[in-house]
């Protein structure tokens with residue numbers, strides 16, 4: 218059982234016009250086995266929250282805390298956070314030419330476990346996860362994300378989540394740009410990992426559609442750098458019907 | 469890897485996209501073939517750095533190599549017992565001029581020939597097929613040295629020659645490579661100098677009918693290394709593959725110039741050079757000139773240069789030139805691109821638990837892997853990836 222606790226998190230970025238505050242006091246607690254959906258309009262700071270937890274150097278934490286099972290996450294380097302059990306499926310996964318998917322996966326698994334996986338079971342695990350995500354085995358020999366379609370990149374992110382077995386996974390718009398079939402495949406992947414490893418999930422999304430496949434335990438409405446409202450799955454239905462206007466005019 | 473503006477205009481225009489030319493861009497002044505060649509020093513004034521062929525060079529560091537004076541030092545050679553069919557002999561300055569396939573093409577190599585005290589000739593008898601690579605280690609003790617080397621491979625012979633430079637020196641050389649009819653030579657030049665070596669070398673290879681040359685250059689060490697390689701495809705049906713691998717870190721200036729001269733019909737050439745740069749003030753230059761003369765119908769040529777910039781401050785220049793004087797060719801193309809291993813790629817790998825230094829290694833290994841396999845001498849290939857990773861470790865130690 219793991220818990221990620223975010224308390225009064227303030228984050229800013231440097232822009233040509235000066236320092237800009239994007240997160241303005243975020244409070245959020247995620248336990249193993251729970252799915253928290255974060256929904257909010259464009260530019261509200263959802264990706265900033267995801268990147269800040271993962272440790273992207275572009276974002277400066279000005280105040281607040283993030284802990285995982287009591288450990289100070291903000292003190293950790295990016296790779297230490299991954300080793301501690303935090304995983305970020307990125308909104309725009311990065312291409313890494315010259316590095317094959319299979320080499321990348323094995324290197325990451327070795328880094329996170331602190332030892333190389335047993336070759337025989339590893340190869341089998343990779344194969345079956347790829348098959349479950351309907352990824353052609355040929356992807357293993359391609360360079361990381363190079364020339365992948367949008368949907369292929371997202372499947373590759375979920376493949377990593379399945380193989381690296383994090384404690385807390387942040388999925389940043391993993392559903393955006395997917396057709397219905399791909400959405401179902403990716404959602405099934407997330408559910409499978411959750412059943413298997415009891416991972417806690419922070420599901421950032423724009424659309425309620427994915428919530429038909431992955432049932433959230435909590436829904437948070439994210440507006441202007443903070444959580445404006447939270448509730449159960451019924452909140453998502455209301456957002457679907459009414460949109461974010463209510464929160465925006467208030468803000 | 470993102471393509472950056474580190475390349476020259478020309479290469480940026482061709483970034484990553486291989487393409488073919490109808491009529492090519494020529495070097496600003498004239499055809500590459502018109503440059504003077506001579507054993508006479510007066511033909512070559514002391515370079516100022518403004519000349520076309522020196523404009524990217526570390527002219528100030530190379531200056532001692534432009535001085536017309538004898539030097540007392542030399543490189544110490546080690547070489548295993550030679551197999552039957554191979555001889556190493558001393559050749560007088562006059563005879564060496566006679567036996568070179570070309571006259572020197574710049575001041576540094578003309579001075580190297582003039583003050584070498586005579587050449588050494590590695591001669592492979594016609595028809596000899598030598599299985600084991602011949603390895604020559606040339607070691608510098610920090611002094612000034614000049615060298616003139618002849619590699620002569622007789623008709624129908626097959627041989628691999630590995631020349632490794634170690635230690636330190638201020639060294640210039642002229643290497644003449646004569647590949648006889650239907651002969652095959654695999655020549656590997658390893659620059660694993662210590663940090664303060666300064667090295668200027670000209671290699672001129674001439675290929676006779678149906679000859680095959682595989683030439684690999686690996687430059688890891690030295691403060692300044694400038695290698696100027698020419699392959700003259702002078703016999704019909706000849707074929708050349710030129711590979712280069714370089715890794716520059718802070719304070720290193722590595723320049724590789726190439727000239728592939730298609731003189732006769734139905735020859736083939738491939739040039740593949742890849743370089744990685746890490747550390748502020750790391751500097752590399754690649755200039756690849758290919759000339760397809762009017763007579764050279766049926767030519768098939770392709771040249772490629774890729775650079776991978778691993779840290780800020782490093783600079784890679786890449787200048788491909790293709791001159792085509794006949795339309796009756798099989799294929800002619802080039803590609804040149806400089807990519808940067810950027811913050812986003814680093815973040816992506818690290819967010820998967822991979823440490824910063826392991827992330828760099830992963831990317832650099834991937835970048836060089838296929839090239840290393842092309843060298844074709846297992847003894848060299850084996851050690852190379854380790855040597856590159858040691859370079860990377862040194863970069864990281866510098867960062868701390």
Ligand SMILES: Nc1ncnc2c1ncn2[C@@H]1O[C@H](COP(=O)(O)OP(=O)(O)OP(=O)(O)O)[C@@H](O)[C@H]1O
Pocket residue numbers: 230231232237239257258259260261262263264265266275308423
């Ligand atoms: N480096 C930066 N420089 C300037 N502004 C930035 C920078 N990074 C983020 N921002 C701004 O911060 C705000 C929040 O961005 P963020 O990407 O977190 O939003 P988001 O909620 O994920 O949006 P979307 O739904 O479009 O993905 C936006 O207004 C964005 O323009």
Ligand SMILES: [Mg+2]
Pocket residue numbers: 263264265308389390
């Ligand atoms: Mg976003």
